[in-house]
Amino acid sequence: MLYRERDKITDEVYVPIKVIATADDDLTNAVIRATNSQTPIGMDDLQALSGFQKRLEAFYATYQDRHRLYYERRSKQYEGVPGVEKVRVVTRGLQIRAFASMFLDEPHRAGRYFATLLKEIGGRIVADDHKLEMYYVSAFAQYRLEFLFRNGLLDVTYKPARYHLLMAVRHAAIGVNLPPFNSRKMQQACAELITLFHDERAERTAFAKAAAAIDTAVGGEVLDRDLVRTQSFTDAVADAVATDTGS
Numbered sequence: 001m002l003y004r005e006r007d008k009i010t011d012e013v014y015v016p017i018k019v020i021a022t023a024d025d026d027l028t029n030a031v032i033r034a035t036n037s038q039t040p041i042g043m044d045d046l047q048a049l050s051g052f053q054k055r056l057e058a059f060y061a062t063y064q065d066r067h068r069l070y071y072e073r074r075s076k077q078y079e080g081v082p083g084v085e086k087v088r089v090v091t092r093g094l095q096i097r098a099f100a101s102m103f104l105d106e107p108h109r110a111g112r113y114f115a116t117l118l119k120e121i122g123g124r125i126v127a128d129d130h131k132l133e134m135y136y137v138s139a140f141a142q143y144r145l146e147f148l149f150r151n152g153l154l155d156v157t158y159k160p161a162r163y164h165l166l167m168a169v170r171h172a173a174i175g176v177n178l179p180p181f182n183s184r185k186m187q188q189a190c191a192e193l194i195t196l197f198h199d200e201r202a203e204r205t206a207f208a209k210a211a212a213a214i215d216t217a218v219g220g221e222v223l224d225r226d227l228v229r230t231q232s233f234t235d236a237v238a239d240a241v242a243t244d245t246g247s
Contacts, residue, residue, distance in 0.1 A: 052126050059132040060090070067198055069139055071095065087146065090139045097163065098138040099125060102170045103178065107163035108234045111225065129182035133190035141166050141197050145207060154207055160228050161214045164237045168210035169196075171241040209244065216240035 002015065053073040060071040070078050070089045078084045090098075100121050101107040109117055145162060148154035158165065173196055179185035197203050214223070217236035227233050 052128055052130075056126075056132055056135055060136060063136070067140070069136070069143060071135075071139075088143065090143075094142065095135060095139050096121075096125060098142040098166060099135055101163035101166040102138040102141060103134055103181070105167055105234065105238070107161075107167045107237075108229050108231055110163040111229060127181065131181060131183075131187045131190060133187055133194065134181065137190050137193045137197065138166065140194070141169065141203075144197055144203055148204065148207060153204060154211065157223065158211050158214060160223055160225055161237075164214060164217075164228060164234065165207060165210045167234070168213045168237055168241050169206045171238060172209060172213075172245055173206065176238065176242065210241070213237055213240035213244060216243075 002009065057071045057073050060069050063069065068088065070084055072078055072089050072091050078089050096117060097110040100117065101110045104121060104124055106121060109120055112120075142162075145154070145165060149156050149159060149162075170193065174189045174192055179189060195202075196206060214237060217233060217240045218227070219236075221227055
């Protein structure tokens with residue numbers, strides 16, 4: 001604003017400047033939140049400063065080589081960074097969609113606008129005590145699924161149901177009923193999933209079985225965006241997996 005009005009600024013104009021220097025992240029975040037009403041910082045940027053988001057970013061970094069993904073808690077954080085493949089960057093939008101599909105059984109909502117999805121499920125995600133493995137494995141499963149599509153290892157006709165495939169694989173691998181998201185049992189269940197998705201042969205078999213469940217759920221209908229956005233289709237996929245696994 002000062003730059004835009006620079007021709008009108010005289011020596012009689014004074015601009016107050018406040019400088020706060022601190023190494024305390026909590027204090028930094030508190031100051032930013034308190035002064036946000038007068039700055040162009042959006043809520044997404046504020047969420048990126050949270051302790052959970054930072055811990056999740058650090059957790060992603062514990063995996064290396066072909067298991068490495070990069071959690072982008074700040075917009076365009078890895079843009080232009082040497083050695084970081086774009087397909088391995090997990091945005092907050094992608095993370096929430098993958099998590100909602102795999103662990104909240106909400107694949108029919110995952111294709112909606114990010115803001116709408118966040119409004120609908122916001123209270124059920126990124127809780128401070130959630131096991132971080134849940135977020136990594138759901139995003140890694142999404143990454144591997146897209147790899148199968150790109151390389152012709154899974155028919156692209158299943159793309160409209162990509163989020164249902166994530167749910168179906170989890171149902172088949174560790175069951176429908178999940179332990180509390182903050183429990184050691186959940187951590188152990190995620191370890192099973194991570195082992196599955198880190199094994200290329202096992203993951204390919206798992207997604208092939210999930211695709212068969214999609215076929216069963218579709219019946220005589222057309223697999224398109226309209227169908228996959230319905231609760232009834234989600235229920236049909238879950239039922240198909242249960243029948244196949246005998247659960």
